[in-house]
Amino acid sequence: MTNQTIQDDKVVSLTYVLTVDGEEASRADANEPLEYLHGAENIVPGLEAALTGKKVGDKFSVTIQPDDAYGEYDEDDIDEFPRNEIPGSENLEIGMMVEIEDEDGYVDVGMIKEITPEAIIVDFNAPLAGKTLHFDVQVVAIREADEEELDHGHPHSLAGFYGEDDDDIDEYEDYEDEE
Numbered sequence: 001m002t003n004q005t006i007q008d009d010k011v012v013s014l015t016y017v018l019t020v021d022g023e024e025a026s027r028a029d030a031n032e033p034l035e036y037l038h039g040a041e042n043i044v045p046g047l048e049a050a051l052t053g054k055k056v057g058d059k060f061s062v063t064i065q066p067d068d069a070y071g072e073y074d075e076d077d078i079d080e081f082p083r084n085e086i087p088g089s090e091n092l093e094i095g096m097m098v099e100i101e102d103e104d105g106y107v108d109v110g111m112i113k114e115i116t117p118e119a120i121i122v123d124f125n126a127p128l129a130g131k132t133l134h135f136d137v138q139v140v141a142i143r144e145a146d147e148e149e150l151d152h153g154h155p156h157s158l159a160g161f162y163g164e165d166d167d168d169i170d171e172y173e174d175y176e177d178e179e
Contacts, residue, residue: 004142006054008039011155013141014051019134033140040153044069047135054139064133073130079110080119089120098122 006012013033018026028034036042038051046068050060066072081100083089092098096112100122110122149155 004055006038006051006139006142009145009150010038011143011145011149012036012038012051012139014137014139016135016137019136020128020131025128025133030140035155035157037145037149037154042154044133046133047137050135051137051139056139056142059136059138061134061136064135066130066132069131069133070126070129073125077124077129078113078121079124080121083115083118083120086120092120 004010013035015028015030015033016026017024034043038048041048044064046064047062049068050062050064054060079100086092086098086100092112092115094112094115097109098112098120099107099109101107108124110124111127112120113123114121145155
């Protein structure tokens with residue numbers, strides 16, 4: 001066991017159970033712990049702040065308000081698209097996730113909220129926007145991040161999350177910089 005504490009530029013592995021409105025929403029267990037780069041905004045800010053200074057073996061619970069999680073639900077993040085502009089619109093169903101490309105070529109993911117004969121209404125809010133999150137967490141490992149992980153802003157285990165290769169990661173980071 002190590003005496004390291006969680007701080008920026010450390011790769012942290014943890015198990016957790018996330019509950020929202022009294023229902024389990026997500027979990028990571030010891031067989032597949034969540035791994036993230038501390039300080040790189042890989043996880044919600046409230047959880048990252050609660051983990052700062054913790055050590056391997058620490059167990060705790062934390063409740064995170066929307067402002068420190070996925071933000072408040074924003075009615076302005078709902079858009080309507082003519083059905084003829086969405087390929088395969090005849091196969092879509094309410095609740096499905098869709099990718100919509102804007103005029104500049106950026107792709108955004110949203111959930112189909114409503115389907116009418118003329119339009120598809122897509123909600124681009126994060127699924128947990130406006131929700132209070134409750135985490136039960138255990139820190140299972142802490143290690144130094146390597147140079148590549150620091151350069152990319154995430155541990156190697158998250159490469160598939162950002163894209164299959166470094167070009168996808170660079171495009172994502174470029175997009176973030178433009179916002």
